[in-house]
Each structure stands twice: as C-alpha cells, then as structure tokens.
Amino acid sequence: MGGSSSRPRPLPLLVEEPWLQMNWEDRESDLQFINNYKPKGEGQEKFRILLHGPVGAGKSSFINSVISILESRICRRAAACNTGQGSFTREYQSYRIKKGNQDNEYPFVLNDMMGLSNVNRRYRRVHVKDMKKVMKGHIKDGYKFNPESTLSNTDPFYKQKPTINDKVHILVSVFDANTANLLGNSVVETIQDIRDDATELGIPHVVVLTKIDEVCPETKKDVKNACKSKLLQEKVKDFSKLIGIPENCIFPVKNYHCEKKLNHDIDALILNTLRHIIEIGEEYHSS
Ligand SMILES: Nc1nc2c(ncn2[C@@H]2O[C@H](COP(=O)(O)OP(=O)(O)O)[C@@H](O)[C@H]2O)c(=O)[nH]1
Ligand SMILES: [Mg+2]
DSSP states (O other), rough: GGGGGOOOOOOOOOOOSSSSOGGGGGHHHHHHHHHHHHOSTTTTOOOOOOOEEBSSSSEEEEEEHHHHHHHHOOOOSSSOOTTTTTSSSOOOOEEBBBOSSSSOOOOOEEEEEEOOOOOOOHHHHHHHHHHHHHHHHHTTTOBBBBBBBBTTTSTBBBBBSOOOTOOOOOEEEEEEEGTTSOHHHHHHHHHHHHHHHHEEEOOOOEEEEEEEGGGHHHHHHGGGGGGGHHHHHHHHHHHHHHHHHOGEEEEEEOOOOOSOOOOOOHHHHHHHHHHHHHHHHHHHHHH
C-alpha cells in the first residue's frame, strides 16, 4: 500500500477550458439561419458546396447527415460505403435538399466528387484537372470520372458556358480525423494543388474532420466533449500543418453513420459547420 506503489493516474483526456467555441444551444438559431439563407450574388440562385477527399473519409455520410437534419429523418440518399476500395462514388452528382412539404428546395447544393486515393502521378494530374473543371462549373451532373483522362471540352457532359449557379462557391476537403499520419504524400500534394487552383479561382477552402467519435473515448461517450478533447485538438493542429490551412477553417463533426434516430448534439455540430461553410463562402464572394 502507499502512494509510491500506486499506479500513475492516467492523464485526463479533457482540458479545463474548451479550445473549440461551440454553443450547443445554437441548434435552433443555426437552423433558422440556414432556412432563411438566400445567395447574394447577382443572378445567383444556388450556393454550390464541393466535397472532396480520400475514399472512406465520410463525404457521403456528411451529405446524408445534412439531408437527415434538414428533412427531419435519417436519410441514406448518398450511398455511404464501408467496403473499402471496391465501390465508391465515380459519378459527379449534385444533392439538392427538399424544403418543407412543397416543391421548394434549399438554395445550396452539395456535390460529391470522386474519392481521392493513393494513385500514381498521371491519375493525380487527371484528378486535379477534373477538379478545376468542376470548380469552374464545366462538368454536368451524371458525368462518370475517368481516372485515365480528363473530360474533353467536346464531350456532351462538358458545359461550355457555366453560369454563377454552376460554379463552385466553396471547396470542402473531408478527412477522417484519425488519418493525419496515414495520408500519403501524393494525396497531400494533390490536395495542395487543388487548394492552389481554388485560390486562383477565388474559391475559399475549408476542412471538415469526420469520425471524431473514433478519435477519443470521451467524444464517443458524449459528442459535446469534442470542445475539450485534447486528442481532437491535436488532430486539428496536425491537419492544419499538413494541408496548410488555418485551424479556424477546420470543422470537426460526427456524422450520422449508424444511428436510427436524430440527436440534438450531432445536429448542432453539423448545422453549425454548414452555417460556417455558407458564411465563409458568402464572405469571400462579397469581399
Ligand atoms: N464512427 C464514424 N463512422 C463514420 C462517420 N462518418 C462516416 N463513417 C463511416 O465511414 C465509412 C465511409 O464513409 P463514406 O461516407 O462512405 O465515405 P466517402 O467515401 O468519403 O463517401 C462508412 O462506413 C461510414 O459509416 C463518423 O462520423 N463516425
Ligand atoms: Mg462516397
């Protein structure tokens, strides 16, 4: 017995003061902001959010989470996949979200881009070129990406004269929060190239980190612990350095991936992230 023989106490996983500013009671006001949002650009009816990132990062699940909350029921419209490399999104697809019972739609559109994997230099070059065409609004819905060649400007899926509603208004890189040190150099360089193209085109860029429940047992227990989780804070810092993006442009979320019912706190974090995505996009385009 006695102090010297007792086992060292494990270090606490949570810090005293939250490092992430998040008011969990903002769910309703964020939802109201999203419900009232109208794009401000001239002739602009759509605000286009382009999601890209590695296969399995949680892009489809993020889209499903947003649709689930706004349509008030768990939705599996964007096929999420846990079978690894086998089947994943190849098609360029826009997700529109119904608003209320009428034929109304929300003015923002979520686009899912083909997943990025550790592929060779040639494929990466094709991917970066396709991404640039997507960001400029040249690629039509339903186009099946070909990893070996970029969409030609004579193809029927190539839109010759994109309008403000076709172009991308914000680029969102989605990562599994647990993978900062697993991403190959080729993936990181590809994302940096895409980020450079976005900057050149005047498109802002943010990061969404998913699977925060798997980062830390305290966040798994209660998603509200994200704000005080040391492990999650480290992940945000790691991604900030890796991608070269400020920490305040990185948004951690827990997606709906296996839940059967909606949950107030999961909703709050996703809605807050969506609100920031819209605000950053608007700010960038109005300045
Ligand atoms: N634990 C956990 N799993 C998630 C989360 N988001 C997605 N997943 C799982 O991760 C896997 C890949 O997700 P998916 O949305 O298909 O990724 P995508 O390839 O980027 O579209 C699926 O098995 C999802 O159920 C999350 O926040 N937490
Ligand atoms: Mg997917």
